[in-house]
Amino acid sequence: MGFARTWAVALVGLDGSMVEVEADIGQTLPAFSIVGLPDAALNEARERLRAAARNSGMPLSPRKLTVNLTPATLPKRGSLFDLAIVMSALQAAGDVPETGRTVFLAELGLDGALRPVRGILPAVMAAVRAGHERIVVSAANASEAGLVPGARVEGFACLAEALAAAGADPARLRRPAPAGSAPGGARGGVVPDGGVPAPAPHAAPDLADVAGQADGRLALEIAAAGGHHLLMVGPPGAGKTMLAERLPGLLPDLEDDAAMEVTAIHSLNGAAGRCTALIRRPPFEAPHHTASTAALFGGGAGIPRPGAASRAHRGVLFLDDSSIALTSYVRR
Secondary structure, three states: OOEEEEEEEEEEOOEEEEEEEEEEEEOOOOEEEEEOOEOHHHHOHHHHHHHHHHHOOOOOOOOEEEEEEEOOOOOEOOOOOHHHHHHHHHHHOOOOOOOOOOEEEOEEOOOOEEEOOOOHHHHHHHHHHOOOOEEEEEHHHHHHHOOOOOOEEEEEOEHHHHHHHHOOOHHHOOOOOOOOOOHHHOOOOOOOOOOOOOOOOOOOOOHHHOOOOHHHHHHHHHHHHHOOOOOOOOOOOOOHHHHHHOOHHHOOOOOHHHHHHHHHHHHHHOOOOOOOOOOOOOOEEOOOOOOOHHHHHOEOOOOOEOOHHHHOOOOEEOOOHHHHHHHHHHHO
16 A cells, blocks of 8 residues: 655644644554544544545545654644545545645535634645645635735635545545535535624724813824823723724734734634635724633633734733733732
């Protein structure tokens, strides 16, 4: 039997590291093992990948299949590796020609549909920095992946389409049923996480709407011009929140590098497939006064998520009295 290699990206926060996805097919009893520090979600992918390949018309080899994710010391998390594993396994079996330095980033459904994943923008950025230009993603992630300069992005709706583009025999391939065609209204094909489109952005509050508050307006203008921190002190109802909400309106649009950083953070935090354009306006974050430490600073089990402080990168983080007290307590 054979050996083959494809490429994927492992994310640790915003930092992406290239991962060689190696597949080896042996002559012993049937088995499917994934090694190289996979997490529980990745270990559970084995049956999902077998079903996806079978339902796409190109089943995985019934022999012993060993998949190694290199470097073995780097933890791998999530479903980002699904497509790369299947492509390497089919290449090792001789069903698909070798794809060279192509990077595969997508989750697979049981029917072979390619589903979007979070964090596709920082993953593609890491791949391009490492010299991998051709990136294969799900159709729902194609717009986001295409935001990275230098990336040649190919988006597909299902595994069969990706295999056909890689040179597999089209006569063997089967595509999933269109959405809504299955009995009982079951869905097929690609459905982005979250389903409902993101709400259209509304216009930021304008400082021109504020009557009076000459000292507060001047303080905001100085803070915006010099990039300074600003402390507002006053009784409830004095207008502190009203003024703070209008600070982003004084800031200029983000330049390309800064916009890429901000968009990458929100790609990790938002619903998969939602990010279709660079975020040009400085973000504004105002966490609730009861927000937890993890909500403020980020965290979480498995794949850490950005907190309010990270989401406000290159923008404005507004903390009321209770949030400031919590921040001071954590720093001590």
